[in-house]
Amino acid sequence: MRTVLAVFAAVVVANPQSLDSPSIVANVSPAVVLIKGETSTGTILGSGLIVSHDGKIATNLHVIRDLKTAGVQLASGEIFEAVSVLAFDDRKDLAIIKIAGFDLPTVELGNSNDVRSGERVVVIGSPRGLQGTVTTGVVSAVRDDPAGAGFKLIQTDASINPGNSGGPLLNDRGQAIGVVTWKLRGSEGLNFAVPINYLRGMLADLHQPLSLDELRLSLASVKIDVFTSFNYPALWKSLSASKIRNLRFEGDFIYGETVLSEEQKQVQFDTYELKKDGQGYKGVIRSGGTCSYLPILTVGQQYAQYNRCKFERKIEFTSVTPNRIEGRGFVPPNGSKFDCRKCTYSKPDVWTPFVWIPQ
Numbered sequence: 001m002r003t004v005l006a007v008f009a010a011v012v013v014a015n016p017q018s019l020d021s022p023s024i025v026a027n028v029s030p031a032v033v034l035i036k037g038e039t040s041t042g043t044i045l046g047s048g049l050i051v052s053h054d055g056k057i058a059t060n061l062h063v064i065r066d067l068k069t070a071g072v073q074l075a076s077g078e079i080f081e082a083v084s085v086l087a088f089d090d091r092k093d094l095a096i097i098k099i100a101g102f103d104l105p106t107v108e109l110g111n112s113n114d115v116r117s118g119e120r121v122v123v124i125g126s127p128r129g130l131q132g133t134v135t136t137g138v139v140s141a142v143r144d145d146p147a148g149a150g151f152k153l154i155q156t157d158a159s160i161n162p163g164n165s166g167g168p169l170l171n172d173r174g175q176a177i178g179v180v181t182w183k184l185r186g187s188e189g190l191n192f193a194v195p196i197n198y199l200r201g202m203l204a205d206l207h208q209p210l211s212l213d214e215l216r217l218s219l220a221s222v223k224i225d226v227f228t229s230f231n232y233p234a235l236w237k238s239l240s241a242s243k244i245r246n247l248r249f250e251g252d253f254i255y256g257e258t259v260l261s262e263e264q265k266q267v268q269f270d271t272y273e274l275k276k277d278g279q280g281y282k283g284v285i286r287s288g289g290t291c292s293y294l295p296i297l298t299v300g301q302q303y304a305q306y307n308r309c310k311f312e313r314k315i316e317f318t319s320v321t322p323n324r325i326e327g328r329g330f331v332p333p334n335g336s337k338f339d340c341r342k343c344t345y346s347k348p349d350v351w352t353p354f355v356w357i358p359q
Contacts, residue, residue, distance in 0.1 A: 017173045019172060021136055024122050025134050028122075028170060028174050028176075029075055029132055030105040031075070032124045032126075033047065033049070033074055034046075034073040034126040035047065035059060035071075036073065037064065038068055038069050039068060041318075046059060046064075046165045046166045047124075047125035047126045047166045050107060051107060051203065052104075053102070054104070055102070056086065057097050057099065058094065058095070058179055059096075060093050060180075060181050060194075061089065062319065064083075064097065064212065065216070065319070066279060066318065067212050068213075070212060073131065075131065080099035080101065083212065085098075085210040086206045086207065086209055087203075089202060091149055092198050093194060094198060096199075107168055107170075107175075107176045109200060110177040110196060111196075112177045113197060115154060115177050115178075115195070117138075120171075121139055121156055121169055121171060121172075121177070122135070122158070122169075122170040122174075123137075123168070124167055125160070125165075125167030125168075126167070127161035127163040135159040135160070136158055137158030138157060139154060139156055140155040140156055140157050141154075141155040142155070145323075149324075151194075151195075152195055155192055159189075165180060165181060166179060166181075167179070168180070178194055179194045181193055184239055184240070216279055220279055232249045235247075235358065236359060237358075239354075239356070243258050243259075244259040246258075246259055252275055253273070253274065253275055254272065254317070256272035258270035267289045268287075268288065269289060274315065274316075281327075282314070282316050284313065284314060285311075285312070285313045285315045286311070287310075287311050289309065290307070290308055291306070291307055292305065292307075292340060293340040295341075305341070309343035313329065313331060313349060314329070315327065315328070316328055324356070324357055325356040325357075327353070327354060329352055330350070331350070
């Protein structure tokens with residue numbers, strides 16, 4: 001009997017620091033912020049975690065990289081309108097920004113080397129600007145970056161949405177073990193965070209503060225990456241669709257086409273042409289093909305009629321690196337029906353975001 005009690009006691013105290021989800025949220029949410037800013041194309045929303053009492057905040061680089069103005073709102077409702085940049089890592093999509101804070105609440109950083117598949121995690125952030133939103137899940141895996149950029153990612157099934165980017169992924173002790181970065185579009189439960197130990201290294205190597213304008217100039221300059229070929233990959237795949245694109249990079253221009261079988265080429269085409277524009281690229285998608293329809297006849301037998309439809313739509317690449325292309329296309333929305341006879345869709349085109357990675 002004594003042996004049984006001894007074992008039971010050991011199990012109970014094995015992890016005395018473990019907290020339930022409400023306690024984690026109560027402890028950490030005061031140190032999770034909403035980041036809001038304006039770009040040349042609209043408003044950007046993201047999240048961040050305060051990592052020092054004097055106002056250093058970790059977030060994703062993609063949250064701030066195109067901002068012309070930015071502000072930070074604390075969980076308390078306080079707003080800071082001046083933001084500077086102390087460090088960034090384009091490869092790992094991390095950034096450290098600074099506000100003029102004093103005695104601010106902070107998030108304790110954990111050790112991402114200790115992360116295990118199956119452990120419970122909590123995400124706090126501002127999806128769609130809804131500050132203080134909480135989701136829970138588990139660590140699904142710790143794996144290599146799918147784009148082959150040479151670093152690890154933590155995969156989780158905890159739900160994330162636009163606006164969660166830059167927020168903390170927390171373990172059951174309320175420690176940040178990752179910075180939420182992206183989700184696999186068109187899927188459920190395939191979400192990723194950058195391990196927090198990469199951020200620890202950046203905190204130990206801060207540079208002089210940069211303005212948002214200086215950050216954009218720095219990102220626009222050509223950098224030598226000894227681990228990446230100077231030639232961009234030719235074949236790119238979408239994270240949300242099965243299409244493969246063949247791209248050709250020529251100076252300020254990018255040309256491309258969707259990879260089609262010989263049979264498909266007989267009835268359809270899909271080409272891209274973009275030109276350097278500021279920090280990104282803008283251009284057009286030219287697409288089309290042959291389709292068939294049955295005409296409405298009052299008498300006699302119906303025979304299929306054929307039509308050749310062509311379209312030219314806008315496309316933008318907002319971020320281009322050898323490992324990842326982010327952008328948006330002006331295309332028919334999901335669920336839109338096509339009228340072959342008129343070469344029209346039932347719904348107007350909308351801007352649709354996408355992410356491509358090397359095939």
